[in-house]
Amino acid sequence: MTRPLVLIPSYNPGPHLARTLRDALAQGHPVWVVSDGSTDGSDAVVEPLGARLLRLPRNRGKGAAVQHGLREAAAEHYTHALVMDADGQHPAACIRPFIAASAAHPAAMVLGRPVFGPEAPRLRMAGHRLSNLATRHLAGAPGIADSLFGFRVYPIAPLLAVMAATRHMRGFDFDPEAAIRLARAGVPALNLPAPVLYRSRRQGGVSHFRYARDNLRLAWMYARLALAPRPSSAARP
Numbered sequence: 001m002t003r004p005l006v007l008i009p010s011y012n013p014g015p016h017l018a019r020t021l022r023d024a025l026a027q028g029h030p031v032w033v034v035s036d037g038s039t040d041g042s043d044a045v046v047e048p049l050g051a052r053l054l055r056l057p058r059n060r061g062k063g064a065a066v067q068h069g070l071r072e073a074a075a076e077h078y079t080h081a082l083v084m085d086a087d088g089q090h091p092a093a094c095i096r097p098f099i100a101a102s103a104a105h106p107a108a109m110v111l112g113r114p115v116f117g118p119e120a121p122r123l124r125m126a127g128h129r130l131s132n133l134a135t136r137h138l139a140g141a142p143g144i145a146d147s148l149f150g151f152r153v154y155p156i157a158p159l160l161a162v163m164a165a166t167r168h169m170r171g172f173d174f175d176p177e178a179a180i181r182l183a184r185a186g187v188p189a190l191n192l193p194a195p196v197l198y199r200s201r202r203q204g205g206v207s208h209f210r211y212a213r214d215n216l217r218l219a220w221m222y223a224r225l226a227l228a229p230r231p232s233s234a235a236r237p
Contacts, residue, residue, distance in 0.1 A: 009065035010086035023092035036065040063174030112151035112194035145191035147176040
Protein backbone atom coordinates (compact mmCIF):
# COMPACT_ATOMS: atom_id res chain seq x y z
CA MET A 1 0.00 0.00 0.00
CA THR A 2 1.36 3.40 -0.95
CA ARG A 3 1.46 6.51 1.23
CA PRO A 4 1.85 9.60 -0.99
CA LEU A 5 2.31 13.30 -0.41
CA VAL A 6 2.69 16.39 -2.58
CA LEU A 7 6.14 18.00 -2.39
CA ILE A 8 6.67 21.56 -3.64
CA PRO A 9 10.20 22.98 -3.79
CA SER A 10 9.92 26.75 -3.67
CA TYR A 11 12.30 29.62 -4.37
CA ASN A 12 10.91 33.16 -4.42
CA PRO A 13 7.65 32.32 -6.26
CA GLY A 14 5.86 35.44 -5.01
CA PRO A 15 2.05 35.34 -4.80
CA HIS A 16 1.86 32.25 -7.03
CA LEU A 17 2.68 30.00 -4.07
CA ALA A 18 -0.58 30.75 -2.24
CA ARG A 19 -2.65 29.89 -5.32
CA THR A 20 -0.62 26.75 -5.96
CA LEU A 21 -1.08 25.63 -2.36
CA ARG A 22 -4.83 26.22 -2.31
CA ASP A 23 -5.26 24.23 -5.51
CA ALA A 24 -2.97 21.42 -4.32
CA LEU A 25 -4.54 21.13 -0.87
CA ALA A 26 -7.98 20.86 -2.47
CA GLN A 27 -6.91 17.52 -3.97
CA GLY A 28 -6.99 15.86 -0.55
CA HIS A 29 -3.34 14.83 -0.03
CA PRO A 30 -0.75 16.13 2.44
CA VAL A 31 1.22 19.03 0.94
CA TRP A 32 4.75 19.94 2.00
CA VAL A 33 6.69 22.99 0.84
CA VAL A 34 10.48 23.09 0.93
CA SER A 35 11.53 26.72 0.96
CA ASP A 36 14.88 26.74 -0.84
CA GLY A 37 16.28 29.85 0.83
CA SER A 38 13.37 32.05 -0.27
CA THR A 39 13.69 35.72 0.64
CA ASP A 40 10.44 37.12 -0.77
CA GLY A 41 8.20 36.37 2.22
CA SER A 42 6.16 33.77 0.33
CA ASP A 43 6.84 31.22 3.11
CA ALA A 44 4.44 33.07 5.39
CA VAL A 45 1.36 31.63 3.67
CA VAL A 46 2.33 27.96 3.90
CA GLU A 47 1.32 26.96 7.40
CA PRO A 48 -1.79 29.21 7.66
CA LEU A 49 -3.13 27.50 4.52
CA GLY A 50 -2.61 24.05 6.08
CA ALA A 51 0.57 22.82 4.41
CA ARG A 52 3.80 21.83 6.11
CA LEU A 53 6.84 24.06 5.74
CA LEU A 54 10.46 22.90 5.62
CA ARG A 55 13.13 25.59 5.32
CA LEU A 56 16.65 25.53 3.90
CA PRO A 57 18.76 28.45 5.15
CA ARG A 58 20.13 29.30 1.70
CA ASN A 59 19.30 28.61 -1.92
CA ARG A 60 20.80 25.24 -2.84
CA GLY A 61 18.88 24.30 -5.99
CA LYS A 62 15.73 22.36 -6.85
CA GLY A 63 17.29 18.91 -6.51
CA ALA A 64 18.72 19.71 -3.07
CA ALA A 65 15.33 20.99 -1.93
CA VAL A 66 13.57 17.87 -3.23
CA GLN A 67 16.15 15.62 -1.57
CA HIS A 68 15.66 17.39 1.76
CA GLY A 69 11.90 16.91 1.52
CA LEU A 70 12.22 13.28 0.49
CA ARG A 71 14.45 12.47 3.45
CA GLU A 72 11.94 13.99 5.85
CA ALA A 73 9.07 12.21 4.10
CA ALA A 74 10.85 8.84 4.21
CA ALA A 75 11.45 9.30 7.93
CA GLU A 76 7.68 9.62 8.35
CA HIS A 77 7.03 6.51 6.23
CA TYR A 78 5.74 8.18 3.08
CA THR A 79 6.41 6.00 0.05
CA HIS A 80 5.78 8.29 -2.95
CA ALA A 81 6.08 12.00 -3.62
CA LEU A 82 4.33 14.00 -6.31
CA VAL A 83 6.73 16.85 -7.06
CA MET A 84 5.36 20.04 -8.61
CA ASP A 85 6.51 23.62 -9.06
CA ALA A 86 5.42 26.48 -6.82
CA ASP A 87 4.74 29.02 -9.56
CA GLY A 88 1.41 27.75 -10.86
CA GLN A 89 2.83 26.30 -14.06
CA HIS A 90 1.89 22.73 -13.12
CA PRO A 91 -1.72 21.44 -13.06
CA ALA A 92 -2.99 20.77 -9.55
CA ALA A 93 -6.06 19.13 -11.10
CA CYS A 94 -3.79 16.29 -12.24
CA ILE A 95 -2.62 15.45 -8.71
CA ARG A 96 -5.34 12.88 -8.05
CA PRO A 97 -5.05 10.96 -11.34
CA PHE A 98 -1.25 10.93 -11.14
CA ILE A 99 -1.29 9.63 -7.56
CA ALA A 100 -3.93 7.07 -8.51
CA ALA A 101 -1.70 5.86 -11.35
CA SER A 102 1.20 5.65 -8.92
CA ALA A 103 -0.88 3.57 -6.48
CA ALA A 104 -1.75 1.19 -9.32
CA HIS A 105 1.91 0.96 -10.41
CA PRO A 106 3.91 1.59 -7.21
CA ALA A 107 7.27 0.50 -8.66
CA ALA A 108 7.04 3.08 -11.46
CA MET A 109 7.81 6.76 -11.74
CA VAL A 110 4.80 8.61 -13.16
CA LEU A 111 6.08 11.31 -15.50
CA GLY A 112 4.10 14.22 -16.83
CA ARG A 113 4.06 14.57 -20.60
CA PRO A 114 3.47 18.30 -21.09
CA VAL A 115 0.60 19.52 -23.23
CA PHE A 116 1.71 22.97 -24.34
CA GLY A 117 -0.66 25.82 -24.99
CA PRO A 118 -0.21 28.50 -27.66
CA GLU A 119 1.49 30.77 -25.13
CA ALA A 120 4.46 28.41 -24.65
CA PRO A 121 7.74 30.05 -25.81
CA ARG A 122 9.07 28.42 -28.96
CA LEU A 123 12.59 28.44 -27.56
CA ARG A 124 11.52 26.48 -24.50
CA MET A 125 9.66 23.95 -26.63
CA ALA A 126 12.72 23.52 -28.83
CA GLY A 127 14.76 22.92 -25.67
CA HIS A 128 12.33 20.19 -24.62
CA ARG A 129 12.65 18.48 -27.98
CA LEU A 130 16.46 18.55 -27.91
CA SER A 131 16.58 17.35 -24.32
CA ASN A 132 14.17 14.52 -25.07
CA LEU A 133 16.22 13.46 -28.07
CA ALA A 134 19.38 13.40 -25.96
CA THR A 135 17.62 11.44 -23.24
CA ARG A 136 16.35 8.73 -25.57
CA HIS A 137 19.29 8.32 -27.90
CA LEU A 138 22.29 9.43 -25.89
CA ALA A 139 21.43 8.47 -22.33
CA GLY A 140 19.61 5.23 -23.14
CA ALA A 141 16.26 5.93 -21.52
CA PRO A 142 13.68 5.47 -24.33
CA GLY A 143 10.70 5.09 -22.00
CA ILE A 144 10.85 8.72 -20.87
CA ALA A 145 8.39 10.82 -22.91
CA ASP A 146 9.61 14.17 -21.54
CA SER A 147 12.81 14.71 -19.63
CA LEU A 148 12.32 18.28 -18.38
CA PHE A 149 8.73 18.53 -17.18
CA GLY A 150 8.88 18.41 -13.40
CA PHE A 151 5.31 17.34 -12.58
CA ARG A 152 5.96 13.76 -11.50
CA VAL A 153 5.34 11.08 -8.91
CA TYR A 154 8.52 9.41 -7.68
CA PRO A 155 8.90 6.29 -5.54
CA ILE A 156 10.87 7.82 -2.69
CA ALA A 157 13.30 5.03 -1.76
CA PRO A 158 14.73 4.47 -5.28
CA LEU A 159 15.10 8.20 -5.89
CA LEU A 160 16.95 8.74 -2.61
CA ALA A 161 19.21 5.82 -3.48
CA VAL A 162 20.23 7.21 -6.89
CA MET A 163 20.73 10.68 -5.41
CA ALA A 164 22.97 9.27 -2.69
CA ALA A 165 25.18 7.71 -5.37
CA THR A 166 26.12 11.04 -7.00
CA ARG A 167 26.97 14.58 -6.01
CA HIS A 168 25.01 15.85 -9.01
CA MET A 169 21.22 16.26 -9.43
CA ARG A 170 21.09 19.08 -6.88
CA GLY A 171 20.19 22.02 -9.13
CA PHE A 172 18.39 22.61 -12.41
CA ASP A 173 19.75 19.29 -13.70
CA PHE A 174 17.55 17.39 -11.23
CA ASP A 175 14.52 16.60 -13.40
CA PRO A 176 16.22 15.00 -16.43
CA GLU A 177 18.95 13.28 -14.46
CA ALA A 178 16.49 11.83 -11.94
CA ALA A 179 14.44 10.28 -14.73
CA ILE A 180 17.50 8.90 -16.51
CA ARG A 181 19.18 7.47 -13.42
CA LEU A 182 15.95 5.88 -12.21
CA ALA A 183 15.38 4.34 -15.65
CA ARG A 184 18.93 2.97 -15.62
CA ALA A 185 18.28 1.53 -12.17
CA GLY A 186 15.32 -0.41 -13.56
CA VAL A 187 12.47 1.86 -12.45
CA PRO A 188 9.82 1.82 -15.21
CA ALA A 189 8.31 5.04 -16.51
CA LEU A 190 4.59 5.65 -16.86
CA ASN A 191 3.88 8.77 -18.96
CA LEU A 192 0.63 10.72 -18.53
CA PRO A 193 -0.42 13.95 -20.27
CA ALA A 194 -0.60 17.13 -18.23
CA PRO A 195 -1.26 20.71 -19.35
CA VAL A 196 1.45 23.28 -18.69
CA LEU A 197 0.85 27.00 -18.28
CA TYR A 198 3.49 29.55 -19.20
CA ARG A 199 3.08 33.13 -17.98
CA SER A 200 5.21 35.90 -19.38
CA ARG A 201 6.89 38.33 -16.98
CA ARG A 202 4.25 40.87 -18.04
CA GLN A 203 1.61 38.41 -16.83
CA GLY A 204 3.39 37.93 -13.52
CA GLY A 205 5.32 34.81 -14.48
CA VAL A 206 8.32 33.83 -12.35
CA SER A 207 11.25 32.00 -13.89
CA HIS A 208 14.76 31.41 -12.60
CA PHE A 209 15.79 29.67 -15.81
CA ARG A 210 18.73 31.25 -17.66
CA TYR A 211 18.99 30.04 -21.23
CA ALA A 212 22.77 30.12 -21.71
CA ARG A 213 23.80 29.03 -18.22
CA ASP A 214 21.22 26.30 -17.76
CA ASN A 215 21.48 24.88 -21.26
CA LEU A 216 25.23 24.57 -20.76
CA ARG A 217 24.54 22.69 -17.53
CA LEU A 218 22.18 20.37 -19.35
CA ALA A 219 24.75 19.71 -22.08
CA TRP A 220 27.35 18.89 -19.42
CA MET A 221 24.89 16.58 -17.66
CA TYR A 222 24.22 14.61 -20.84
CA ALA A 223 27.94 14.35 -21.53
CA ARG A 224 28.51 12.99 -18.01
CA LEU A 225 25.73 10.45 -18.33
CA ALA A 226 26.83 9.35 -21.79
CA LEU A 227 30.28 8.52 -20.40
CA ALA A 228 29.12 7.08 -17.06
CA PRO A 229 28.99 3.28 -16.69
CA ARG A 230 25.48 1.89 -16.62
CA PRO A 231 24.31 -0.62 -14.02
CA SER A 232 24.24 -4.20 -15.27
CA SER A 233 20.87 -5.90 -15.60
CA ALA A 234 21.89 -8.26 -12.79
CA ALA A 235 22.29 -5.30 -10.44
CA ARG A 236 18.81 -3.93 -11.15
CA PRO A 237 15.83 -4.77 -8.95
